[in-house]
Amino acid sequence: EVQLVQSGAEMKKPGESLRISCKGSGYSFTSNWIAWVRQVPGKGLEWMGIIYPSDSETRYSPSFQGQVTISADKSVDTAYLQWSSLKASDTATYYCARLASDSYSYWGQGTLVTVSS
Amino acid sequence: QSVLTQPPSASGTPGQRVTISCSGSSSNIGRNLVNWYQQLPGAAPKLLIHGYNQRPSGVPDRFSGSTSGTSASLAISGLQSEDEADYYCAAWDGSLNSYVFGPGTKVIVL
Numbered sequence: 001e002v003q004l005v006q007s008g009a010e011m012k013k014p015g016e017s018l019r020i021s022c023k024g025s026g027y028s029f030t031s032n033w034i035a036w037v038r039q040v041p042g043k044g045l046e047w048m049g050i051i052y053p054s055d056s057e058t059r060y061s062p063s064f065q066g067q068v069t070i071s072a073d074k075s076v077d078t079a080y081l082q083w084s085s086l087k088a089s090d091t092a093t094y095y096c097a098r099l100a101s102d103s104y105s106y107w108g109q110g111t112l113v114t115v116s117s
Numbered sequence: 118q119s120v121l122t123q124p125p126s127a128s129g130t131p132g133q134r135v136t137i138s139c140s141g142s143s144s145n146i147g148r149n150l151v152n153w154y155q156q157l158p159g160a161a162p163k164l165l166i167h168g169y170n171q172r173p174s175g176v177p178d179r180f181s182g183s184t185s186g187t188s189a190s191l192a193i194s195g196l197q198s199e200d201e202a203d204y205y206c207a208a209w210d211g212s213l214n215s216y217v218f219g220p221g222t223k224v225i226v227l
Contacts, residue, residue: 035216037162044119045154045162045205047216061215095161102209103152103167110161 002026004034004096004108011114012086019082020111022096029077030054033099036070036081039110040092050099051079086115120145121206121219128225129196137222139189139206145217149209151189153182156203156221165204166191193224201226 007021022034035050049060053072060070072079079096093112097104122140129135139151153166164173166182179195189208193200206219 037218044203044221045156045207045218047207047218050216059214062213063215097162101168102150103164103207104154104162105164105167105173107161107163 002098002106004098004106006094006096006108006111009112009114011116013117014088014115015085016115017082017084018086018113019080020094020113022079022081022108024077024079024098027098030074034072034079035097035099035104036068036079037095037097037104038064038092039095045095048081048094053077053079086113088115088117091115119220120210120213120217121208123204123206123219123222125220126223126225128227129193130227131196131198133196134192134194135196135200135224136193137191137204137206137224139191139219141187141189141208143187144212145187145208145210146184146189147187148211151182151184152207153180153191154205154207154218156205158202162205196224196226198226200224 003025005023030053033050036048038046048064049070051058051070053074069082093110095110096108098106154162155165156162170182203221205221210217
C-alpha cells in the first residue's frame with residue numbers, strides 16, 4: 001500500500017528555522033516526483049514545488065522560490081520542506097503528494113505549522 | 118489570485134445533479150489535462166478525476182469531468198450528503214511552470 005507519512009505538528013516563533021518531512025513507503029520512492037502543497041487556514045491549495053528523489057532535481061513555483069527549500073534523502077525514502085527564517089504568514093498546513101502521470105494520487109496527512117510569537 | 122476560476126459555492130438537494138465550472142487559459146486548461154480533487158472537512162485532498170475523465174479506483178461513477186477549450190467542469194450526479202466538501206480543479210500551467218489549483222468550490226447539500 002502506497003503511503004506518505006508526514007512529521008507532526010510544529011509550533012515555532014518568527015525567525016526560527018524548521019524542516020518538516022514526508023516519508024514514502026509501499027512503492028519505489030525514487031520513481032515518482034514528490035510535491036509540497038500549502039493550505040493557509042480557511043483558504044485553498046497552493047502548489048509550492050516538486051522534487052525528483054532519484055537525482056534531487058527540484059522545481060519551485062515562482063511564488064515560493066527563495067522562500068523555502070525542498071530536498072530529499074533517497075536513502076531513507078524521505079522528502080523535506082524547510083524554512084531558514086519563519087514568518088507568521090507561513091502558518092498553514094503543508095501536504096506532500098506523489099505525482100503519477102499528470103496528477104497527485106497519494107497525499108500525506110498534512111503537517112500543521114504554526115508560527116507565533 | 119488564482120489563474121483558474123471557480124465559483125465559491127454550489128448547492129443542491131440529495132439526488133440532484135450539481136456542476137462546478139473551472140475557467141482557465143491557453144497556458145493551462147487549454148493545453149494540459151485537468152484534475153479534480155475533493156477535500157472533506159479536516160482531511161487531506163483526494164484525487165477525484167484525472168487524465169481524460171478517469172476516476173481512480175474507489176471513486177463513484179457519480180463523479181465525471183469534461184473539458185472544452187480553456188474550461189472544464191465537474192459534475193456530481195445523484196448528490197449525496199457525504200459529497201459536502203471543497204472541490205478544486207488543477208492543471209499544469211506552461212507559462213508559470215507551475216501546477217495551479219483553482220480557488221475551490223464548496224458544495225453544500227441542502
